[in-house]
């Protein structure tokens with residue numbers, strides 16, 4: 001066990017060294033929580049198939065135009081046929097613009113038909129704005145291709161067909177965009193349209209528990225695949241998204257993931273009401289650490305759960321006075337050792353992402369620094385109850401546990417959203 005000289009206040013980073021020395025990192029204490037599937041994949045499967053078919057038709061039109069451009073020497077007949085074929089792939093066989101004399105490199109519905117199917121619904125999933133853009137661009141391409149087909153010479157054809165190509169490339173889009181600029185590829189990469197047949201769908205706010213898709217309100221935050229499924233061919237990561245290892249899974253975060261994180265935090269309060277026991281986590285996408293990107297942190301925006309009883313806190317005050325106050329200060333204000341309550345402590349807790357579980361681990365494994373682990377389980381539970389009370393966390397009926405529990409990992413030690421008791425100027429609550 002690493003020892004620190006109690007008189008010298010170790011720098012913040014020293015603490016992480018301490019944790020590492022005991023084989024403890026924030027990531028290693030994160031327990032999986034049962035994910036609540038937002039939805040079964042059922043409703044998404046048909047949409048996925050439509051979107052893929054639309055993309056395939058779009059790409060068929062693009063290929064047709066590009067081939068014609070490469071072979072323009074073969075004369076007007078061939079480029080007019082190419083323009084008609086590309087139109088066919090876009091509009092589908094039921095449309096007035098369909099030319100039965102020309103081949104159809106697409107399918108019967110055509111790209112526009114598929115996109116219309118995806119837009120034809122009562123609800124308004126997040127791919128709607130993107131697909132409206134796809135529609136507008138595909139229609140613009142059709143009219144440019146009609147001009148190309150009527151062109152009198154090669155120059156006229158090339159002018160119109162390259163305009164059509166530009167429109168189609170925009171409609172095709174790219175996986176890195178989840179708004180209207182992402183086009184069809186963006187919608188397929190960042191929304192529930194990505195969900196394939198039979199795949200598991202989990203709440204996109206939570207860390208992945210198994211292979212599948214993380215969806216939240218129609219947005220896709222990640223796709224998780226078993227590490228074992230990665231073959232020698234390597235990793236296919238078209239969106240160029242962040243990839244992290246998490247519990248035996250390779251997790252591909254989408255471009256929409258940061259957006260999902262924001263949405264999840266803003267609906268915390270609501271979710272907490274609906275499922276008080278189910279801690280809602282949000283992902284931290286800001287970290288560039290080699291550890292898993294998805295850090296489960298507690299809900300900071302809604303009510304703080306009651307984790308201890310008032311009797312424990314009172315008993316803990318005596319434990320604290322005897323075993324901790326010499327270094328941490330009679331009022332937890334910090335002396336040789338850092339503050340354990342109030343503004344200073346809470347600021348550190350937020351920046352270092354301390355959960356109650358982490359604080360508990362520090363206290364039980366490293367404290368008192370002069371004699372780690374010397375207190376009984378009950379004394380540690382009581383002193384931790386005292387720290388929570390001094391930080392103005394609410395008391396309740398359930399005692400603070402003598403062992404780590406998943407519920408402790410869900411609560412960050414930041415300022416409580418609704419202080420229980422009256423904090424003094426330093427943000428410390430009196431404990432009776």
Ligand code: HEC
Nearest residue numbers: 006010014015323324327337338348362363367368369370
């Ligand atoms: C001999 C002095 C000493 C005693 C006694 C002591 N601590 Fe500490 N404690 C420290 C020091 C020094 C640190 C800072 C370590 C670091 O930052 O790496 C610390 C850090 C902590 C932390 C982490 C705080 C933070 O912001 O990083 C907690 C929690 C803690 N102590 C709880 C307790 C409790 C509970 C007791 C009594 C059971 C106790 N300590 C007794 C010296 C002491």
